[in-house]
Amino acid sequence: MARTYNILIVDDEQSVVFLLKEELSELDKYEVATAYDGAEAINVLQSQPFDVVLLDVKMPRLSGIEVLKYIREQHPTTIVIMLTNFADVKTAIETMKLGAYDFVSKPYVREELLATIDRALELRRLTIDNKLMEYELNRQGLAREFVGTSPAIVSLIRTAQKIADSTAIVQIQGPSGTGKELVAHLIHNASPRKNRPFVIVNCASIPDALLESELFGHEKGAFTDAYAMKQGLVEVANGGSLFLDEVGDISPMVQPKLLRFLETGEFRRVGGTNAMKVDVRIVSATNKDLQKEVEAGRFREDLLYRLNVVTIRIPPLKERKEDLPLLIEYFLKKKMKGKALKRLSDEALHVMMQYDWPGNVRELEHVIEGAVILSHDDLITAKDITLTASAEMQKAKPAPLAPEGADIISLEEMEKIHIERALRQNNYNRSKTSELLGITPKTLYLKVKKYRIKTPARN
Ligand SMILES: Nc1ncnc2c1ncn2[C@@H]1O[C@H](COP(=O)(O)OP(=O)(O)OP(=O)(O)O)[C@@H](O)[C@H]1O
Ligand SMILES: [Mg+2]
Structure with a gap:
C-alpha cells in the first residue's frame, strides 16, 4: 500500500538526514525524500508536491530561509517545520514570521518532532478542506450511504x-x-x-x-x-x-x-x-x-x-423500482432527523411506484421533502405527494412575474423564474447569462441545478 504522507527532509548534516529518514520511514505512513542543501531541495520540490518539509536553517548555497520563501510562494499548502541547530530564538521567530509552521531545535526529541509533524498534518488537512469548500458549495451533509438492494x-x-x-x-x-x-x-x-x-x-x-x-x-x-x-x-x-x-x-x-x-x-x-x-x-x-x-x-x-x-x-430509478421503498424510508429518516417518523399510506406508495422518476433519486428526495412538509400528521397520503407539479416543472414554462395582488411566491421561486427567463433570452448561453445576472458561471450552474431548470442539450 502506498504510504500516506510525503515528507522532505533538508539538512546539510548527513547524519541528521540519515537518522530522521530512518525514524520516519519506520512509521508506515511517511514516504520520505531527502536533500542536502537548499538548491537541491528546490529541485526536488519542483518535481513533486510535499505535505511537510523539515528544513534546516543554515545550509551552504541556499539557506533554509530562502527555501522557506520559495515554498510559501510556490507551494502554499506545504507545511514547513524548521530545524534549528541551537535554540536560536531570533532566527526561529523570523522564520515563523515568514510562514514556517513551527521549529524544532536540534538535537531533537523524537516524540516532540513526531507530535509537531502530526499537528502540521492536521493543519494542512484543515487548510485543504477550507480550500475545497470554495469548490464544493452546498455539499455539506452529503450522504455517504448508497441505498438499494436491487x-x-x-x-x-x-x-x-x-x-x-x-x-x-x-x-x-x-x-x-x-x-x-x-x-x-x-x-x-x-x-x-x-x-x-x-x-x-x-x-x-x-x-x-x-x-x-x-x-x-x-x-x-x-x-x-x-x-x-x-x-x-x-x-x-x-x-x-x-x-x-x-x-x-x-x-x-x-x-x-x-x-x-x-x-x-x-x-x-x-x-x-x-x-x-x-x-x-x-x-x-x-x-x-x-x-x-x-x-x-x-x-x-x-x-x-x-x-x-x-x-x-447506474441504471435509472424506473428500472429498479424495487429500491423505492427502501429509498423512501431512508429519505424520510433523513428529513425527520430523529423526530417521530412519518409513514407512507399504501395509496401514496402505489402512486410513487407508478411514477417514472425522470429526475431519478434526486427527484425522489425532493418529493419526500415536500410530502413531509405537506402532511399534517404522521401519515403521508397520496394527496401530500406532488408528482405532477414536478413533472410540470420539468417541462418548465416560466410564469410571468406576479402582478400586484396575485399570490406572493417565494423568493426562491422568483429567482428560478428569473433565471429561466434570462437563459432563454440569451439562447441558453451560460456565460452571457451569468454576466447579465451579475453572478459567476459557477453560481449560475449551481442554481440551474438546484432549481432543476431544463436547458437544451449543449453542443
Ligand atoms: N442510492 C442512493 N442512496 C442514497 N442517496 C442517493 C442514492 N442515489 C442518489 N442519492 C442522492 O440523490 C442526490 C443526487 O445524487 P448525485 O448528486 O450523486 O447524482 P448525479 O448522478 O451526480 O446527478 P447529476 O448527473 O445531475 O450530477 C444526492 O443527494 C444523493 O445523495
Ligand atoms: Mg453529479
Whole structure:
C-alpha cells in the first residue's frame, strides 16, 4: 500500500538526514525524500508536491530561509517545520514570521518532532478542506450511504468496493440524479486514500478558458489575470482522489492536456516550465454518451479509453423500482432527523411506484421533502405527494412575474423564474447569462441545478 504522507527532509548534516529518514520511514505512513542543501531541495520540490518539509536553517548555497520563501510562494499548502541547530530564538521567530509552521531545535526529541509533524498534518488537512469548500458549495451533509438492494445496485456497490483499493481510472455513467457523485465518494471512502483529499472538479461549471489553470494551476503572469501563482486542484488532491464531474464537457483545448496527465501523472502549471508529478486517483462521471461525443468529433477517442478503463453504470430509478421503498424510508429518516417518523399510506406508495422518476433519486428526495412538509400528521397520503407539479416543472414554462395582488411566491421561486427567463433570452448561453445576472458561471450552474431548470442539450 502506498504510504500516506510525503515528507522532505533538508539538512546539510548527513547524519541528521540519515537518522530522521530512518525514524520516519519506520512509521508506515511517511514516504520520505531527502536533500542536502537548499538548491537541491528546490529541485526536488519542483518535481513533486510535499505535505511537510523539515528544513534546516543554515545550509551552504541556499539557506533554509530562502527555501522557506520559495515554498510559501510556490507551494502554499506545504507545511514547513524548521530545524534549528541551537535554540536560536531570533532566527526561529523570523522564520515563523515568514510562514514556517513551527521549529524544532536540534538535537531533537523524537516524540516532540513526531507530535509537531502530526499537528502540521492536521493543519494542512484543515487548510485543504477550507480550500475545497470554495469548490464544493452546498455539499455539506452529503450522504455517504448508497441505498438499494436491487441486483443492479448490489453488484454496483460490490464493484465499487472491489476496485477501491486499486488506482484504476473509473468512469461512472448514468442519467442525472442517479447518484454518480455518491458512488465516486463511496469509492474514495473505501480506498486506502480515504484520509486524503477528495477533490471535485465540475468540468461543466468552469469556463473553458479557466479549466486548465483550475486543474493544473498557473504561474504568476501566465495570463492577463494571473496576478499570483495558483496551485492546481491536481496538486491539492495529491495522495487522494480527483473526481472529474461532467467530464464530457471538457473542451477540445483541454482534452490533450488531461490525456497527457492521465498517461504520465505529470503536468505543468500554465506558464510553468517544470513537469510535476502527483499521485492522484481519477474518477470521472458523465451523463452524456461519450461514444456519441467521439463520433460527433467533440471528444477524443484516446481520452475516452483512458477514462473508462473501469466503467460503472447506474441504471435509472424506473428500472429498479424495487429500491423505492427502501429509498423512501431512508429519505424520510433523513428529513425527520430523529423526530417521530412519518409513514407512507399504501395509496401514496402505489402512486410513487407508478411514477417514472425522470429526475431519478434526486427527484425522489425532493418529493419526500415536500410530502413531509405537506402532511399534517404522521401519515403521508397520496394527496401530500406532488408528482405532477414536478413533472410540470420539468417541462418548465416560466410564469410571468406576479402582478400586484396575485399570490406572493417565494423568493426562491422568483429567482428560478428569473433565471429561466434570462437563459432563454440569451439562447441558453451560460456565460452571457451569468454576466447579465451579475453572478459567476459557477453560481449560475449551481442554481440551474438546484432549481432543476431544463436547458437544451449543449453542443
Ligand atoms: N442510492 C442512493 N442512496 C442514497 N442517496 C442517493 C442514492 N442515489 C442518489 N442519492 C442522492 O440523490 C442526490 C443526487 O445524487 P448525485 O448528486 O450523486 O447524482 P448525479 O448522478 O451526480 O446527478 P447529476 O448527473 O445531475 O450530477 C444526492 O443527494 C444523493 O445523495
Ligand atoms: Mg453529479
